[in-house]
Structures are given as C-alpha cells and as structure tokens.
Amino acid sequence: MDLTVIWAAIIGFAIVAYVVMDGFDLGIGILFPFFKVGKDRDTAMNSIAPVWDGNETWLVMGVGGLLAAFPLAYAVILPALYAPMIAMLLGLVFRGVAFEFRWRDPAHREFWDRAFTTGSVIATFAQGIALGALLQGITVEGRAYAGGWWEWLTPFSVLTGFGLLIGYALLGACWLNWKTESGLQRQAVTYAGRLGIALLLMIGAISLATLSLEAQYHQRWLSFPGILATAQVPLATIIVTFLFYRSLRLRKDAQPFFWALSLFGLCLLGLGVSIWPDIVPARVTIWEAAAPYRSQLFMLVGASIMVPIILTYTAWSYWVFRGKVGEDGYH
Structure with a gap:
C-alpha cells in the first residue's frame, strides 16, 4: 500500500459515488417520456430536485483527481475520448438548463x-x-495517445453505451419505486422488472465480449486457479438478481434500489479484476502514470479534509429528504 494505490482508491471511490448518486437521476431523465404529462412528471422531477446537482460533485472530483494524481493517464485518455467527453458535458449542461x-x-x-x-x-x-473505448484499449506510443479521432467508436463501445442506458434507467425506476406512491410507483415497479432482465442480458453480452478484447482479460478470468475466485462474481450476480426480483415481488420500497446498486457494484468489481493495476488498460499502470510523491502527499492532505465534508453534506441532504415525494414536494 503506497500513495499511488491510495489515490487510485480515492478516484475509484469517486467514480463509484458518481454512478451511485447520479445514475438514478439520469435514469429518471431516460424514463421521463414514459411518464404521464403533468402530475407524474412533476413528481418524478421533485424526487431528485433536492439532490441532483450535488451528485455531480463526484464526477468533478474523479476527473480532477485523475489530472492531479495521474497526469500521464489524463494526457493519454482525454485525447482518445474527446468526442464522447464533450458530448457528455454538453448533455449534462443541456439537461441542467432544462431542469430549471x-x-x-x-x-x-x-x-x-x-x-x-x-x-x-x-x-x-x-x-x-x-x-x-477505455476497456477495449487505447493506442499508445511512448507516453502519448497515437490513435485516430474515431478510435472510440466501435461495436463494443456502442454496446457498453446501450448497457449503461439500461442500467441507469433501472436505477431511476427503482428510485421512483422507493420515493413515490400510487400509480407512478406501480409503473416504476413494472419498468424495474423489465429493465432488470434487459440489464442482465447486457451484462452477459458485455462480459463475453470483454474476454476477447485483451489476452490479459481472458487470463485473469478463466485461468486456473484464479477462476476459483473470479467465478464468485457471476455467482454473486445471480444471487443479487434473485434478491432484487424477490424484493420487487414483496413490494419493498428501498430494497430494489440497493440490490440494483449491488449489481452495479459487481460490474465495477469485474472491471477492477480485468484491468488492475492498469489505469489505461493493458497500456499504462497506476505507478507509471502517477504524479511525483510530494504532489500526491500534498493533494492527499486536501482530499482528507474535503472528502469527509462532501460525504457529510451529501448524507445530510439525503437524510433531510428521506421521505416519499408528491406533486408538491417531499412529505
């Protein structure tokens, strides 16, 4: 355990926090056209109104931390992903303006x-x-990106794009099941059941496709004796899926949301198994990309102060708005 590993853990935590906290409100946006105009749409919007803006704090922290702690990785990844990153930022801006x-x-x-x-x-x-695009591999020569403008656009990256759409939509449906009542809640339960099946199929398709991308992915997942450990990930996925549908059938409010988050957690664990300790998969390790020791130490002091503060106000905001929501707001 050294500072480089600690910073990799901090950035990984920021990414997980972003997926957990911003995934469901993006999912509500994806599902928005399927809700009735008027009361249902207003209720869905009100369910995320107190928290949606703060959720994106973790995206800023993850990208900023990557630049500061792993500048080589930032210099390689950003040019490779300019187009999707610009599209993401424009989408978030357009979405925020529309929200207001x-x-x-x-x-x-x-x-x-x-x-x-x-x-x-x-x-x-x-x-x-x-x-x-990151998982399939980025063309690197020396210490710089050497691929073309369209390298990010492949059948695999499009598959992961649709997979994330389904995953976030599932989180959004589970959030509405937790936070709303009556007809909108029943509609959310129906969508959650369908999206759960779709997500499971996408997880299987992406997992199988990933094995053929790099030799190290195939080796880490299927070589003996490592397969004895990695086999627990799909087994856990099956168990969590069973518990997810059981909680939906029993009409639980919060449980489906947390079981859906567990599915995301298992996917991120699988991603970690595939690429660790690389930060640019199969190209650059975290130690090769790391900033100097003194820089990491200086930033760690700031992170040790700011991360608890962010966690505290985030937890407080979720606690304050912990009840069900109606057309006129939380109650």
Whole structure:
C-alpha cells in the first residue's frame, strides 16, 4: 500500500459515488417520456430536485483527481475520448438548463421535458461509450495517445453505451419505486422488472465480449486457479438478481434500489479484476502514470479534509429528504 494505490482508491471511490448518486437521476431523465404529462412528471422531477446537482460533485472530483494524481493517464485518455467527453458535458449542461427552465417557463414545458430526456440520454450514452473505448484499449506510443479521432467508436463501445442506458434507467425506476406512491410507483415497479432482465442480458453480452478484447482479460478470468475466485462474481450476480426480483415481488420500497446498486457494484468489481493495476488498460499502470510523491502527499492532505465534508453534506441532504415525494414536494 503506497500513495499511488491510495489515490487510485480515492478516484475509484469517486467514480463509484458518481454512478451511485447520479445514475438514478439520469435514469429518471431516460424514463421521463414514459411518464404521464403533468402530475407524474412533476413528481418524478421533485424526487431528485433536492439532490441532483450535488451528485455531480463526484464526477468533478474523479476527473480532477485523475489530472492531479495521474497526469500521464489524463494526457493519454482525454485525447482518445474527446468526442464522447464533450458530448457528455454538453448533455449534462443541456439537461441542467432544462431542469430549471421547465418550472420557470411553463409555456414551453414540453420542449424542456424533451431537452431533459435528450440531455440525460446523451450524457449516459457518452459515458458508456467512453467506458467501452477505455476497456477495449487505447493506442499508445511512448507516453502519448497515437490513435485516430474515431478510435472510440466501435461495436463494443456502442454496446457498453446501450448497457449503461439500461442500467441507469433501472436505477431511476427503482428510485421512483422507493420515493413515490400510487400509480407512478406501480409503473416504476413494472419498468424495474423489465429493465432488470434487459440489464442482465447486457451484462452477459458485455462480459463475453470483454474476454476477447485483451489476452490479459481472458487470463485473469478463466485461468486456473484464479477462476476459483473470479467465478464468485457471476455467482454473486445471480444471487443479487434473485434478491432484487424477490424484493420487487414483496413490494419493498428501498430494497430494489440497493440490490440494483449491488449489481452495479459487481460490474465495477469485474472491471477492477480485468484491468488492475492498469489505469489505461493493458497500456499504462497506476505507478507509471502517477504524479511525483510530494504532489500526491500534498493533494492527499486536501482530499482528507474535503472528502469527509462532501460525504457529510451529501448524507445530510439525503437524510433531510428521506421521505416519499408528491406533486408538491417531499412529505
């Protein structure tokens, strides 16, 4: 355990926190066209209104931490993913503007509703494509990106893009099951059941496709005796899926959301098994990309102060708005 590993853990935690906290509100944006105009859409929007903006703090921390702690990785990854990253940022901006203006400009609410969905879909799809492009391998020569402008666009990256759309939509449906009542809650349960099956199929397809991308992925997952450990990941996925559908059948409020998060956690664990200790898979390790020791130490002091503060105000905001939500807000 050294500072480089600690910083890799901090950035990994920021990414997990972003997926956990921003995934469900992006998912609500993806599902938004399927909700009835009026009360149902207002209720869905109100369910994320107190927390959605703060959720993106973790995205800023993850990208900023990558630049500061692993500058070589940042210099390689960003040029390779310029297009999806720009698309993601534009989607998040468009989505944020639509979120605010749909309340302040009721005469054009239909337009802002469509903008909210469009921004959510673009941001999510771009994130999935970026993940797929990173996992499939980036062309590196020396210490710089050496691929073309369209290297990120492949069938595999498109597959991961659609996979993330389904995954975030599942989180959004589970969040609405937890936070809403009556007809909207029943609709969310129906969507969650269908999206769970779709996500499981996407996880299987992406996992099988990943094994053929790099020799190290195949070796780490299927070579003996390592397979005795890695086999526990798909086994755990089956168990969590069973518990997820059991909680839906029993009409639990919060449990389906946390079981869906557990599925995401297992996917991220599988990603870690595939690429660790690389930060640019099969190209650059975390130690090769790391900033100097003194820089990491200096930043760790700041992170040790700011991360607990961010966690505290985030936990407080979720605690304050912990109840069910109606058309007029939380109660």
